[in-house]
Amino acid sequence: MTTPTPDTSARWGLTFPLDGIPLADQRRLVEALPDLGFTDLWSMETAGADAFTPLALASVWAPQLNLGTAIVPVHTRGPALLAMQTAALAEAAPGRFTLGVGASSPVIVEDWNAVPHEQPFGRSRDTVRFLKAALTGQVVDTHYPTFAVRRFRLERVPAQTPPVLLAALRPGMLRLAAQEADGTILNWLSADDVTTVVDEFRAAGGDGKTVAARIFVCPTADADYARALGRRLIAGYLTVPAYAAFHRWLGREEQLKPMWEAWAAGDRKGAAASVPDEVVDALIVHGEPGRVREELHRYAANGVGIPVPAILPTPEMADRAAAPRDRRQAVAAAVLAVSPG
Structure with a gap:
């Protein structure tokens, strides 16, 4: 890889782990990310890796990087387990971990995890409120509208309380994120859409809070x-x-x-x-790397504080007949294309 001049004006993430390479083989790539200008790694949780395990590896591989989940569904773990996993990663990466939670979807929650996808707004609100208390070491003995927690207290309280972000799309959830969480996570929107969404978030009280966005990128001509x-x-x-x-x-x-x-x-x-x-x-x-970087910077210019490209498979990455070395090189080229430049 040729190292671009890092952009130090803002945080810049990457969705992790990357497709096309076994997780255990991604260490060297992760170690190289800070020199390419990346400041963050953000996981996702659908039907591949869980949200926490890849970040636990990355916390050791590249201790300079900030880490975040985007997102952990609020229904698929009990409140206490979610607090424990969050605290453990915050302890492994002190001051560098952000928990992102969200309502997810009926397919992921109900069809795949056998949990009713009930009251997504209320469950998101109550989960954020519980986490904000539990992660500071408070005893939580509360009957929330969507669940109850009896006499729970973390045994290992992180020295630095991790921020909690809430994934949001429309005005109702954006207001909730602005008022209850430390920021929001956006998804499936264009660079031009960012202004509409961020204006709504800031007007609801989110001014000065973190805005991250997963951005789908296919770096190919x-x-x-x-x-x-x-x-x-x-x-x-x-x-x-x-x-x-x-x-x-x-x-x-x-x-x-x-x-x-x-x-x-x-x-x-x-x-x-x-x-x-x-x-x-x-x-x-x-498009070509120059066009990709220009468009990603537009997201940042329009109000995204942490752009988080999610690399989609390019033709070279999708070629199942290609040798493993060629596929690794294709992934490396795609990472370079989405670096801040």
Whole structure:
């Protein structure tokens, strides 16, 4: 890798672990990230790695990096277990860990984890309130509206209390994040959408609080490949009711209505095919490295304090016939493309 000149004006993250390389083989790449200008690693939790284990490894591999989860669902762990996992990672990476939680989706919570996805707003509110008390070592003996905790106290209280961020899309959850959490985590929005969302967050009391955003990036000059991949992802995600409502609020009702109708009719391929190029190009950053970095910096300029690129597989990364060394080189090239430059 050629090392770019780091941008020290803001934090800059990367979604971790990366696809295409076994987790145990990602140490050298993680160790190199600070020299490339990265300040943060943020995990995710869907059906791959859990949110905490990769960050525990990274806390040792690159002790300069800030670490965060984006996100841990509020339903899939009990309140005490969530507090314990948070405290353990905060102890392993003192002053460098941020917990990001969110309501997640019925598929992840109900279909995959066998937990009712009930009262997502209330559960998010109550989880943040519980964590803000528990992580400071208080005894929590409280009946919250969505759950009750009896006489719980952390045995290992982190010396530095980790911030708690709440994932948010529309005004209600943005207000909750602004008023109850230490910041918010955004997802599935364009650089131009950031202004709308951040203005709402700040107006609700979030001015000065942390704003992180996961940004999907496919660093390839093959626009047809990137758009085909982007259409499949958009059809899979933005048909989830919460994301559909989010994009209606952002003004994409007419652009995405054919996709929603096809999906509701059971036509998955038709739904993906109906997503316009302009929507894909807005929500999936793709192109040559220079164009990718320019677009990522627009997110930061519009109000994202911690851009967190999530690298989608490029044609070289997706080539299952490629030798492991070639795939590792393709991943390294993609990481360099999303570095701050």
